[in-house]
Amino acid sequence: EPEVTQTPSHQVTQMGQEVILRCVPISNHLYFYWYRQILGQKVEFLVSFYNNEISEKSEIFDDQFSVERPDGSNFTLKIRSTKLEDSAMYFCASREAPPEAFFGQGTRLTVV
């Protein structure tokens, strides 16, 4: 069964460092998303990406964040200068034209 895969499963980084979280969406999907879940809080929408550009972003997704689809398979989330409050579980999701979105297993980001 096709699935969304994310790497790494756990990333520890020092405050101020850049991190790149990677995702391989399901191959025929057209829409791509990043969500995050801070421990004990709701899953929050960060950004949606379609046709090689951002289609929507939340207030959380400030200038420190960027997304990219560098090739036909990967979808990345970059945080330029990490802060302690960026520590969270980050989920990538993808979908075709219908609304059903499929999530990856997540990357746990710990900023120290």
Add this chain to the structure above:
Amino acid sequence: GENVEQHPSTLSVQEGDSAVIKCTYSDSASNYFPWYKQELGKGPQLIIDIRSNVGEKKDQRIAVTLNKTAKHFSLHITETQPEDSAVYFCAASMADSWGKLQFGAGTQVVVTP
């Protein structure tokens, strides 16, 4: 913007009993309501969804009901089994941005044998 509230936060049921989780949403423009199951160490897995043009949908032991007037929707799990133990999330989104899901806070379901 949309706000989704979910209750209860924890639910303990005996194996074989039914479990019901309820969610309310605030934006009447929302028209897509998926439910996700998250097991420990895994990402959210879509288990069932409903669109606003229907009031109920069923898939084996799980069902979802939607009341558009009251702006609430519920997940029903019948004949619960230990493998149903997980965190369940409801979510809502709109047709022009289906993938922009607003999630509820989650319900930890524990099914005891």
